Amino acid sequence: MRLRELQALGKLKSILVTSPLPQDGKSTVALNLAVALAEEGKRSVLLMEADLHQPSLAQSLGLERRAGLAESLEEDVDPMSLLRRLESLGCYLLQSGRPKGNPTELLQSDSMSNIMGRLSQHFEWIVIDTPPVIPLTDTVLLSRLVDASLMVVRADRTPKDAVDQALAILGRKNVAGLVLNGAEGLNKQYYGYGYHLKK
Numbered sequence: 449m450r451l452r453e454l455q456a457l458g459k460l461k462s463i464l465v466t467s468p469l470p471q472d473g474k475s476t477v478a479l480n481l482a483v484a485l486a487e488e489g490k491r492s493v494l495l496m497e498a499d500l501h502q503p504s505l506a507q508s509l510g511l512e513r514r515a516g517l518a519e520s521l522e523e524d525v526d527p528m529s530l531l532r533r534l535e536s537l538g539c540y541l542l543q544s545g546r547p548k549g550n551p552t553e554l555l556q557s558d559s560m561s562n563i564m565g566r567l568s569q570h571f572e573w574i575v576i577d578t579p580p581v582i583p584l585t586d587t588v589l590l591s592r593l594v595d596a597s598l599m600v601v602r603a604d605r606t607p608k609d610a611v612d613q614a615l616a617i618l619g620r621k622n623v624a625g626l627v628l629n630g631a632e633g634l635n636k637q638y639y640g641y642g643y644h645l646k647k
């Protein structure tokens with residue numbers, strides 16, 4: 449809802465989803481966020497698999513790997529021609545593809561900002577799944593090309609030091625919010641909260 453509010457103010461279209469370390473839940477949160485923002489296809493939403501090192505989105509959706517962002521960057525293929533509509537989820541997917549060169553250098557190229565520019569014209573939201581911040585510089589490069597970054601933190605798993613370090617690397621002012629993933633018990637703790645608010 450907060451993201452929709454910001455969008456209504458005309459400030460937000462592209463959102464990067466990252467986290468300090470591997471396996472915090474970036475891809476899971478990016479996918480769920482894209483589906484939520486798509487509102488069953490009412491909004492045009494693109495989910496971009498920009499983790500060119502260890503892409504997992506296509507695989508977790510049961511899709512075969514095909515050309516995507518890497519080919520668009522390396523071979524100047526129009527990214528719009530590589531999109532796949534995820535009918536049951538109401539959004540579009542740009543897969544990572546298979547980079548031939550160094551993924552970090554690829555994302556650094558001017559082509560990436562051109563691709564973002566081209567795609568922005570066609571979508572209300574672009575949600576970008578990225579690699580973890582601490583071991584790789586890819587996300588810092590990408591964060592300069594987006595309107596906002598979200599930091600996923602996995603409950604009982606991501607060390608506090610790692611969160612601080614990742615926020616320092618990205619710059620606190622560039623992080624629009626934290627997403628606490630896998631917080632068991634939180635729902636129970638606040639259970640009944642809505643009830644008390646009702647008159």
Ligand SMILES: Nc1ncnc2c1ncn2[C@@H]1O[C@H](COP(=O)(O)OP(=O)(O)OP(=O)(O)O)[C@@H](O)[C@H]1O
Pocket residue numbers: 467469470471472473474475476477499502504578579580629630631
């Ligand atoms: N809230 C959750 N509850 C249960 N399992 C989860 C939750 N979030 C993520 N997972 C599982 O944890 C694993 C890692 O999640 P995911 O792939 O989303 O993380 P990631 O940060 O994208 O990892 P990577 O750094 O490898 O890209 C997956 O098997 C996923 O299904």
Ligand SMILES: [Mg+2]
Pocket residue numbers: 474475476499502504577578
């Ligand atoms: Mg991932």
